[in-house]
Amino acid sequence: MTFLSERSKHAQNAIEVEDIVAEELVKEGRKVVSLNRGDPAKYLPTPKYIVDSYKKALDDGKTGYSKAEGLNELAVAIAGRYKRMHGLNLKREDIICTAGVSEALEFMNSAMVSSGDSAILFKPYYPPYMSHLRLNDGNVVLERYNESDGWNVHIDELRHSLSYLKKSNRLKKVKYMLMTNPNNPTGTVLRRKVLEEIVDLANEYGLFLISDEIYDEIVYNGARFTSVSELAEGMPHAILNGLAKDYDATGFRLGYMIVPEDDKRSLELKKKMVDYARVRISLNTPSQWAAVEAINNVKEHNRWVKSYVKEIEKRMNYAVDLLEENPYLQVVRPNGAYYIFPKIDLKLLGFKSDMQFVDTLLRKTGVQIVWGSAFGEPSHLRLVGLAPKEILEYALNRLNNFCRKNARN
């Protein structure tokens, strides 16, 4: 008998796997630059008005438990945000607050996925999507974002797949289709036209559509973001979001799921999410009060987020420019979030895998990034472009030189 459960092997997240190596190097006195975690608060301070309201909540004694599915006041704030930005009329019951999008993924997979069920993910995918699906004995149907079309969704391919799933009688086992927009790890913002077609297909095939829109305000280089919530009226869908990225508050661990419709599946899901929330009693309370102010103070937020996104745009473009000097990489320039996901010519560089490349890079140069195969896309790398120019310059030059040195030509 093995002690650990079979499912537990799916509990893994490659994004932090090399942190141990990085810690060791630092202990040896080496300089390490970590571009592995998408943590804006590491370099760009969380807005003062949010921090102040967090402190006020603490002063006001908001240190006890709060309602399991989130403060009513926070639900009102979130409803206000979706009214302002997307014209939605959300009710309290449509909103479930969670410890980051992570917990929403945990709850919804446990609630929806039985052994033998499946879900449609698009690769490259954010690794915890796969973990939570697999931890609940789900199978994956892997669609893809199309690298040659800027990582957009190839609609004909998707239509073909869905039609095939239906014909082969496997569609009824599909519990949801989950997409990320703006995307992690590619930084792509899906075109409105493409989104409309995805929504139409989901509707045609009766799929429960889930859109992870945690980076919805971090959009630049002229791109425009469209929320699935604007397009999916009348069909079952859910939106995942949170405070981490748009409000630069990663360390608050505050996410939410909205389920705007009242069809049978939507009703069952949102009711059950509350049950899951009750099992873990409460979220961190003072951070929820900070979130209420973060969202409701639209004036402060809008002023701040403009400069925040401008700064990210500048850093990202600078990083991409540097990576484009590297002949062994092929980069799609992102226009959302803060990830860069270049393709790498491993053969030419003499590496067997992107994992081996990343590990060697870290040990030789002190630059920490993530391997693409963690996202279901081998021969790729994920870099976070949030660091200030000098740090990006230092790290990416080391990466570029490392490639040049290893090149077999």
Place this chain on the structure above:
Amino acid sequence: MTFLSERSKHAQNAIEVEDIVAEELVKEGRKVVSLNRGDPAKYLPTPKYIVDSYKKALDDGKTGYSKAEGLNELAVAIAGRYKRMHGLNLKREDIICTAGVSEALEFMNSAMVSSGDSAILFKPYYPPYMSHLRLNDGNVVLERYNESDGWNVHIDELRHSLSYLKKSNRLKKVKYMLMTNPNNPTGTVLRRKVLEEIVDLANEYGLFLISDEIYDEIVYNGARFTSVSELAEGMPHAILNGLAKDYDATGFRLGYMIVPEDDKRSLELKKKMVDYARVRISLNTPSQWAAVEAINNVKEHNRWVKSYVKEIEKRMNYAVDLLEENPYLQVVRPNGAYYIFPKIDLKLLGFKSDMQFVDTLLRKTGVQIVWGSAFGEPSHLRLVGLAPKEILEYALNRLNNFCRKNARN
């Protein structure tokens, strides 16, 4: 095909089920007194030195992600606490920080329990123990705390059960034995002698022993607490604990698991818990820094905790005194935690179930408590004795009068 998974029915926690009724009553202008949640911060403010260090962390910009398994500084603080209080020498790898004990339960059950496996729980049990076990397809072997012996463990009964499990070849399916000390919902502090015998039995039968000691400093009426960690040296075990109760910081959502030994099972478990932590990226960061100070500032803590526990002792004894005036209840006086778990004579009062009693009580009197069957013990009630004297007096007199009015004699 049902939309929700079969397992999802186990996601439930009766402690908060009546909150909706309570909310409705309040909306109607009725006065509600809720004695259902064990939330000290509702009535007794979180110590100022902890709140101040939380605010300082925010001022210092500690708002980004932190190490998935918890800050190294927090692990050092926790190790220091266990060194001081129980003479343990814990390593960083022995400590995994979690979003409350709730998340530790989630991780450990997902990591340890496969379909067909089981775990030994004692009834009455804290409801999430059962939820997490069942959510992972585990079966329960229910032992019991003995009401007629002040809810202590009846060692001969336990020995008999274990021997039977072994003979019937079911012992090898038992992944862990989990106990709570001091207990929720009974408020019992297990006697050292009893604990020693439990540990011996666990050792004899090769069980992985888990002790939830979240109330370890909330002990009174002359009782003394013994940690399993003092007795279980050399055998696989884990301790669950956190900031919520001893530091009056329920709304921080900060728990931890310690796994002191390095046998094969312990090593596998603690390593896998880190993997689970990585899937959800990070805990709330500023609250962890508050926790570092909360634990390390022993002088402030000791001064405060003394008066905190004295106050709880006073309130609890006052509540028990009032309940003892009720001839339809039978109360075991607690000496730890802040729950009272009286037996109720439902037949004499004309109720079919404790659930019906609790629901009717709330609707008629505005007093909210929890039914015992949620803890696996029908014909019991759980009340929280944390409110100030006036509130307890108001609520418990209403409860007593409600019983008198309904009595069939």
